[in-house]
Amino acid sequence: MTTATSPRMxxxxxxxxxxxxxxxxxxxxxxxDATPLSAIGERAGIQGSAIxxxxxxxxxxxxxxxERMFRPMLEDVHHELAGDGDLSDRLxxxxxxxxxxxxxxxxxxxxxxxxxFASAEAGDIVGTASQHEWDRFARALTREGKVDxxxxxxxxxxxxxxxxxxxxxxxxxxxxxxxxxxxxxxxxEARMVAVTKTLCAQGRx
Numbered sequence: 613m614t615t616a617t618s619p620r621m622x623x624x625x626x627x628x629x630x631x632x633x634x635x636x637x638x639x640x641x642x643x644x645d646a647t648p649l650s651a652i653g654e655r656a657g658i659q660g661s662a663i664x665x666x667x668x669x670x671x672x673x674x675x676x677x678x679e680r681m682f683r684p685m686l687e688d689v690h691h692e693l694a695g696d697g698d699l700s701d702r703l704x705x706x707x708x709x710x711x712x713x714x715x716x717x718x719x720x721x722x723x724x725x726x727x728x729f730a731s732a733e734a735g736d737i738v739g740t741a742s743q744h745e746w747d748r749f750a751r752a753l754t755r756e757g758k759v760d761x762x763x764x765x766x767x768x769x770x771x772x773x774x775x776x777x778x779x780x781x782x783x784x785x786x787x788x789x790x791x792x793x794x795x796x797x798x799x800x801e802a803r804m805v806a807v808t809k810t811l812c813a814q815g816r817x
Contacts, residue, residue: 641719644670678741686745690749707807710771711774718792723779761813765811770807
């Protein structure tokens with residue numbers, strides 16, 4: 613297995629990176645409950661029990677995978693939210709960031725779609741992390757002037773559509789083509805920006 617490591621990383625850091633990369637792949641493909649530490653260790657090239665030296669439990673590892681997977685997108689989104697200009701324009705910019713992230717890392721959408729329905733424990737972990745980000749979003753919005761739409765509702769609809777577009781399999785209404793194809797991504801991005809703008813223009817939902 614190949615992981616993005618640097619020669620300057622310590623052996624422990626390289627091992628943690630290998631564990632996280634393996635766990636991200638397997639959690640996304642199989643789900644939390646169906647992924648034993650032994651399988652993650654085998655893919656990472658170490659003993660499964662050695663994972664517990666770096667992460668105290670599978671739950672802690674899953675939390676670290678979520679942090680590693682979603683942090684870049686969340687920082688991009690909050691950067692756009694903190695920018696200047698009309699809130700609807702900033703929400704549209706956030707939509708672009710979310711679409712491009714999901715296209716580059718479809719495993720993230722698959723993970724969210726899978727765990728939202730399949731695993732009580734993983735759903736609890738995802739839900740707790742999501743609530744933290746919603747609270748952060750809501751706090752940022754308290755600094756906004758009055759608008760005639762509910763930005764939390766708009767963003768919830770947009771994120772749900774993006775996750776389903778990139779994460780749904782054909783058995784649950786997924787697409788008959790590759791949604792990560794660059795031309796398809798460009799088309800979908802424009803569509804989702806238009807949806808965001810339309811939702812904002814509709815007034816309070």
